[in-house]
Amino acid sequence: MINFRVSFAAASFRFGAGRPLFVNRFAHSLASIASSEPDAPSVLTQIPGPKSNALKEEMEQVHQTTSINFFADYERSFGNYLIDADGNALLTTAVSRPALGAFPRSDFAQLVARSLHSVAPRGLRHVQTMLCGSSANENAIKTAFIHYQTRLRGGSPPTAQHLSSCMRNEAPGTPQLSVLGFNGSFHGRTLGTLSITRSKPIHKVDIPAFDWPVANFPRYLYPLDENRQYNTEQDERCLAQVSQLIDTQKSAGRDIAAVIVEPIQCEGGDHHGSAQFFRGLQGICQDNGVFFIVDEVQTGGGICGTFWAHEQWNLPTSPDFVTFSKKTLLGGYFYKDELRVNEPYRIYNTWMGEPTKLVVLEKVVEVIGRENLVQKAGQIGAKLLDGLKALEGRHPNLMMNSRGMGALCSFDMPNTAVRDNFLKKTLSKGLLVGGCGEGTVRFRPALIFTERHLNIALSLLDEAMKEL
Amino acid sequence: MINFRVSFAAASFRFGAGRPLFVNRFAHSLASIASSEPDAPSVLTQIPGPKSNALKEEMEQVHQTTSINFFADYERSFGNYLIDADGNALLTTAVSRPALGAFPRSDFAQLVARSLHSVAPRGLRHVQTMLCGSSANENAIKTAFIHYQTRLRGGSPPTAQHLSSCMRNEAPGTPQLSVLGFNGSFHGRTLGTLSITRSKPIHKVDIPAFDWPVANFPRYLYPLDENRQYNTEQDERCLAQVSQLIDTQKSAGRDIAAVIVEPIQCEGGDHHGSAQFFRGLQGICQDNGVFFIVDEVQTGGGICGTFWAHEQWNLPTSPDFVTFSKKTLLGGYFYKDELRVNEPYRIYNTWMGEPTKLVVLEKVVEVIGRENLVQKAGQIGAKLLDGLKALEGRHPNLMMNSRGMGALCSFDMPNTAVRDNFLKKTLSKGLLVGGCGEGTVRFRPALIFTERHLNIALSLLDEAMKEL
Numbered sequence: 001m002i003n004f005r006v007s008f009a010a011a012s013f014r015f016g017a018g019r020p021l022f023v024n025r026f027a028h029s030l031a032s033i034a035s036s037e038p039d040a041p042s043v044l045t046q047i048p049g050p051k052s053n054a055l056k057e058e059m060e061q062v063h064q065t066t067s068i069n070f071f072a073d074y075e076r077s078f079g080n081y082l083i084d085a086d087g088n089a090l091l092t093t094a095v096s097r098p099a100l101g102a103f104p105r106s107d108f109a110q111l112v113a114r115s116l117h118s119v120a121p122r123g124l125r126h127v128q129t130m131l132c133g134s135s136a137n138e139n140a141i142k143t144a145f146i147h148y149q150t151r152l153r154g155g156s157p158p159t160a161q162h163l164s165s166c167m168r169n170e171a172p173g174t175p176q177l178s179v180l181g182f183n184g185s186f187h188g189r190t191l192g193t194l195s196i197t198r199s200k201p202i203h204k205v206d207i208p209a210f211d212w213p214v215a216n217f218p219r220y221l222y223p224l225d226e227n228r229q230y231n232t233e234q235d236e237r238c239l240a241q242v243s244q245l246i247d248t249q250k251s252a253g254r255d256i257a258a259v260i261v262e263p264i265q266c267e268g269g270d271h272h273g274s275a276q277f278f279r280g281l282q283g284i285c286q287d288n289g290v291f292f293i294v295d296e297v298q299t300g301g302g303i304c305g306t307f308w309a310h311e312q313w314n315l316p317t318s319p320d321f322v323t324f325s326k327k328t329l330l331g332g333y334f335y336k337d338e339l340r341v342n343e344p345y346r347i348y349n350t351w352m353g354e355p356t357k358l359v360v361l362e363k364v365v366e367v368i369g370r371e372n373l374v375q376k377a378g379q380i381g382a383k384l385l386d387g388l389k390a391l392e393g394r395h396p397n398l399m400m401n402s403r404g405m406g407a408l409c410s411f412d413m414p415n416t417a418v419r420d421n422f423l424k425k426t427l428s429k430g431l432l433v434g435g436c437g438e439g440t441v442r443f444r445p446a447l448i449f450t451e452r453h454l455n456i457a458l459s460l461l462d463e464a465m466k467e468l
Numbered sequence: 469m470i471n472f473r474v475s476f477a478a479a480s481f482r483f484g485a486g487r488p489l490f491v492n493r494f495a496h497s498l499a500s501i502a503s504s505e506p507d508a509p510s511v512l513t514q515i516p517g518p519k520s521n522a523l524k525e526e527m528e529q530v531h532q533t534t535s536i537n538f539f540a541d542y543e544r545s546f547g548n549y550l551i552d553a554d555g556n557a558l559l560t561t562a563v564s565r566p567a568l569g570a571f572p573r574s575d576f577a578q579l580v581a582r583s584l585h586s587v588a589p590r591g592l593r594h595v596q597t598m599l600c601g602s603s604a605n606e607n608a609i610k611t612a613f614i615h616y617q618t619r620l621r622g623g624s625p626p627t628a629q630h631l632s633s634c635m636r637n638e639a640p641g642t643p644q645l646s647v648l649g650f651n652g653s654f655h656g657r658t659l660g661t662l663s664i665t666r667s668k669p670i671h672k673v674d675i676p677a678f679d680w681p682v683a684n685f686p687r688y689l690y691p692l693d694e695n696r697q698y699n700t701e702q703d704e705r706c707l708a709q710v711s712q713l714i715d716t717q718k719s720a721g722r723d724i725a726a727v728i729v730e731p732i733q734c735e736g737g738d739h740h741g742s743a744q745f746f747r748g749l750q751g752i753c754q755d756n757g758v759f760f761i762v763d764e765v766q767t768g769g770g771i772c773g774t775f776w777a778h779e780q781w782n783l784p785t786s787p788d789f790v791t792f793s794k795k796t797l798l799g800g801y802f803y804k805d806e807l808r809v810n811e812p813y814r815i816y817n818t819w820m821g822e823p824t825k826l827v828v829l830e831k832v833v834e835v836i837g838r839e840n841l842v843q844k845a846g847q848i849g850a851k852l853l854d855g856l857k858a859l860e861g862r863h864p865n866l867m868m869n870s871r872g873m874g875a876l877c878s879f880d881m882p883n884t885a886v887r888d889n890f891l892k893k894t895l896s897k898g899l900l901v902g903g904c905g906e907g908t909v910r911f912r913p914a915l916i917f918t919e920r921h922l923n924i925a926l927s928l929l930d931e932a933m934k935e936l
Contacts, residue, residue: 029839030839030916030918033916034918034920040898040924041897041898041899041924041928042898043896043897043898046896047895047896079916080913080914080916080917080921082900088898089898090895090898090899090900091898091899091900091921091924091925091928092900092914097794097797097825131599131600132599132600132603132817132818132819133818134603134658134817135600135602135603135658138657138658138659141659142657142659142675145674145675145676146674146675148674149674150674158669158673158674162669162673162674163669163670163673164669166669166672166673166674166675166677167651167666167669167672168682169663169672169677169678169679169680169682173669173672173673173674174672174673174675174676174677175674175675175676176676177676178676183635188817189606189610189816189817190602190603190606190658190659190660191606191609191610191658191659191660191663191678192658192659192660195637195659198635200813201626201630201631201632201634201635201641202631202811202813202814203813203814204634204635204637204641204642205626205630205631205634205641205642206613206614206616206617206618206626206630206634206641206643207610207613207614207634207642207643208613208642208643208644208645208646208678209634209637209642210637210659210676210678211637212637214636214637325818326565326818329565343670345668345670345671346670346671348657349600349602349656349657350600350601350793350794351600354822356824357565371497371498427515427558428511428514428515429509429511430508430509430510430511430556430557430558430559431509431558431559432550432558432559432560445548446548446560448498448501448547448548449548450498450502452502453548453559456508456509456559457559460509460559
């Protein structure tokens with residue numbers, strides 16, 4: 001593509017620095033490219049050179065580097081020539097968009113450190129960038145499978161038999177491992193993640209799926225403090241089922257390699273789990289050598305009053321994987337040091353994320369910190385929940401189960417038809433709130449949502465209720 | 469995220485228009501947001517209003533619209549308020565990045581028309597944007613499954629039994645359908661696409677897979693014109709195997725719903741198939757009611773001398789799906805009119821592509837047209853192939869099977885070790901070419917690759933050969 005590789009790459013830098021926009025560079029004709037690009041390749045160092053190697057070492061601290069050839073200086077690259085971090089000018093194949101896994105930008109490690117790494121959950125230093133939430137979950141799961149099989153082999157790499165049989169999708173190279181998910185969960189819409197998504201039939205029907213086990217997720221009665229015994233029994237029953245499924249699957253030779261769970265089942269209807277439930281779940285995983293994946297695609301980013309929802313569980317140790325997307329603007333996952341995959345191209349794809357999103361995310365994270373927005377989300381969330389409970393008192397036949405974690409609040413209505421009708425009424429008043437699950441109304445305010453907006457929202461909710 | 473929603477959305481517009489960069493807008497504090505955003509919601513029309521409805525109708529021509537609520541005016545949106553195309557100001561939930569499936573930009577249909585639609589393969593008017601090649605293939609396959617099952621039901625929607633059983637990943641809602649792929653193919657690395665990827669063991673080992681059938685892809689002898697009979701037999705044998713697998717799978721109640729194939733098996737080693745082979749394959753698919761998916765993630769974009777490689781096959785009718793990514797900067801697929809999925813949220817995800825990439829792609833496509841770059845790729849490709857054949861004559865023990873389609877050229881070396889050593893030597897001379905398959909060297913020049921670059925490249929290849 002004419003001048004595109006360079007143009008785009010330049011854009012992804014110029015963005016941050018506020019320099020002229022890349023689109024001007026499309027004005028180049030083939031002739032002007034020829035006069036502006038190097039006359040010939042020029043190689044000054046070994047490749048990768050010392051600067052690329054130093055950058056690789058820096059990046060190792062926060063992100064795996066197994067497939068990186070060298071770091072690229074996209075600002076100086078032009079036309080058919082890619083300039084690497086050591087100043088080597090390489091006559092090259094087309095690069096239409098930076099391939100982060102193979103030729104990342106020179107400042108990629110810093111970009112990751114200033115954006116994602118600065119909000120890493122306690123205990124999780126390593127991050128893997130991806131494009132979206134589905135690919136985040138897919139790759140966390142793949143990593144779990146790889147480590148589960150490696151452990152079964154006593155740490156050895158795949159044998160020749162593994163390598164040949166996997167090309168036919170047959171054991172032992174293609175194992176019969178499974179991932180345990182929960183009823184009501186949403187983890188994505190690719191064929192793999194759809195096998196563990198169990199929110200709504202319309203997402204799943206007519207699509208083949210892996211025959212993977214499913215456990216129940218707690219369904220609490222509200223208000224919580226009036227239903228402690230019932231809710232504790234919910235936790236215990238669900239945890240017992242998980243333990244049992246781990247045993248059953250192992251007996252059947254279809255080991256559960258990982259459990260994946262959302263802190264709140266958002267798409268499924270804003271179903272909450274207690275801190276005790278999640279601590280118990282992690283304990284069961286640890287006792288059985290099963291990886292514990294927390295899907296924070298919806299809950300991450302500060303809306304829950306902590307940057308990650310699971311930080312409110314007081315886990316004795318961090319989860320094995322924490323996946324993210326949506327508010328982080330690109331997908332990916334944090335993971336424990338020992339879960340790195342050391343062979344290149346096992347966890348890999350063409351783009352491996354999107355640097356322009358990291359540039360934006362860096363700013364977002366900076367502003368969140370400067371304005372103390374996570375704490376404020378917790379505060380406004382408490383007021384939102386109080387407001388919903390007060391409304392529930394006034395409309396007891398229409399509203400129930402008001403609940404929230406920070407500003408991620410919701411309540412239930414009697415059924416889907418009433419809820420949908422209600423959402424139409426709020427929209428007609430200029431209030432855009434969403435639905436999830438069967439009859440749930442969910443609030444997902446921005447971190448800049450203040451008391452002023454809250455008062456307007458509560459008043460419009462009340463008006464809409466009265467019209468039902 | 470403070471002011472992020474608006475900032476980003478604005479950026480995606482300002483990009484194209486060359487206005488000030490969005491990062492300036494992060495300077496806003498909570499107080500300045502309050503003074504700049506609307507005082508309260510304001511609803512002027514029904515929602516969706518007449519402008520949103522008209523835009524939806526426009527978009528219907530090129531892209532499905534089943535999940536769209538209304539079109540958004542991200543330029544005018546600010547703070548907690550989303551302004552829709554009709555000027556309604558909605559107090560809103562957080563939108564961290566435009567959700568193309570639910571609230572696309574007002575100019576989305578035009579953006580698609582000027583970028584992707586302007587290069588649509590003959591006979592395929594509809595396009596679905598996605599983020600990457602894996603999600604393009606995943607969703608084309610999902611669409612094939614949905615239509616296959618719908619046809620089995622005589623056009624009826626899923627029954628209550630379908631809807632309930634799919635929540636347990638059980639038949640009939642979760643069908644035992646399969647996708648046929650080819651040995652040597654690469655279609656992605658998600659669990660679904662990895663089940664049809666069969667390029668290298670390291671991509672697949674330790675990862676569970678769907679037990680889907682696989683056929684052989686032709687392996688030709690070169691030069692082609694000296695091996696016609698052998699190569700024709702290759703085509704026939706592979707096609708016979710496909711026919712047989714379709715029958716076998718059907719007898720086993722595991723119908724093949726779709727065949728997916730690359731025009732050239734790129735990652736697998738630049739294995740070409742003949743136009744006759746692909747015409748035969750499409751014919752078998754049509755005879756058996758199996759969908760025919762052409763994966764042009766690597767071959768699309770002009771490098772083959774036509775914008776899509778399959779345009780050189782002289783198919784009697786277009787493929788059912790043509791998937792793309794890489795050079796198109798975002799993923800997606802073109803598909804036949806009758807393969808639309810009419811129920812919302814069956815083919816859907818949060819971002820459904822990336823409008824900023826469409827802005828760039830529009831420019832790329834414009835320059836490709838203005839500079840006649842596709843035709844030029846065909847011309848320079850012919851010269852590249854001639855050059856490789858001449859080199860092959862000089863280094864017959866090191867180079868063999870020189871082949872190409874447009875500028876997508878390659879040759880084979882005796883084994884992986886020799887090839888990898890060769891690639892190190894070319895890199896040390898400043899020539900960055902890639903490897904694929906076992907011992908293949910592949911060329912993927914940019915569309916701005918000219919005779920001047922070709923001469924340098926051929927001379928460096930010759931030097932590197934002499935040093936082996």
